[in-house]
Amino acid sequence: MGKLIYTIVSVKNNPEKLTDLLSAMKGVAGENLSAVTVDGISAIVSEIEKGQLVADRQNALLFAGIIENLKQHFTILPMRFGSVADSDETVKMLMVKNYAGFYNNLQNVENKFEFGLKIFCDTEKLKEELGKKLEIDNETSKKPNSETKSSVYREYVNKKLNEHRLEEILLRCLLLK
Template sequence: MSTYVYGIARAGADVPEDLTGIGDPPRPVRLVGHAGLAAVVSDCPEELRPKRRDLLAHQRVLTEAGRRTTVLPMRFGSVSEDDEAVAAVLAEHAAHYEERLDRLAGRVEYNIKAVHHEDAVLHLVLAGNAELRSLAEANRAEGGGSYEQRLRFGELVARAVHDREVQDADLVRGALAPLAEEDRPGPESTGWFLNHSFLLKEPAAGALLKEADRLQRDHPQLDLRVHGPLPPYSFTE
């Protein structure tokens, strides 16, 4: 029976007794202890795929366990041959895990994603660019312009919007980073122009949220999505 690993905590970690994890029915969560450490694990179902249910279960176990104790979160889908192999890994890297657990104690991750309100950012780039404005006026005067006109105009606008994204990403990162102990870029992906994670002590989160709120008030083109507190996925290394 293979063992699914959610994260690593210290021996004697206070994990809720009735906590269940991945699989259908959900497998009970237990601890595999060794060398002063404890891996948060469950049995692994025969067939494990990145399904919504199991992704949520992974997230939930880390959240529940992390509420009472410091846990180094594993990436989704980490499977070990058996409990003995888990214990061997704990023994082999004990010093490193101890160091990370110390670093992350009492700290959480907040992830911020930024998108633009489309109309607001278009207003902004047109207002700041006379050439785009006059092209817009000309196209409008001709009932929207020809296909080529619209394409060429839209390409210029897209470039101006991209420049604005770079500028606003710096703005948001620069304003929030001083409020966190560490910050790291999230994985690149579609749907937002900034994806950035911040590590901070939980009581400091209030200041981060307040600053994010201020940024949005002062820069109405910004739409910030703040997620947290999260297990510190981005700060395990």
């Protein structure tokens, strides 16, 4: 029997709240959740047989749901689905060995929120339109210089500059809408 690790949690302010919350939740395969604590940082674990841990939609959603529920109340560092240790002692050794890193990362993410943004569009058409706009902008800003010689390096730098300008235009367009 192993220990499935869900997340690392900062419980320095309210360990009783964590205990109450864990007693109301069930882990993968219906197992009880528990905390392995080292100096105000806990690893949330449940018992798991190696054969019980199936990477299917139901288990992944359950795993994510536990993390989401804990995130509403504590600062957390989620673990990858399928992170299994042999025992509570092994989890505790992992916590002690990596305590400084866990502590620093928990401090860095405390009171922070993460949002994702997805854009669905025809990328080729968008690049084409932005490329036309970039060409117009370049034409208006170019100054004639007969002394400039073309080279492979200049062409490469100009290509990268144009790609960068395309990205800037895209970001500006997105922020304006």
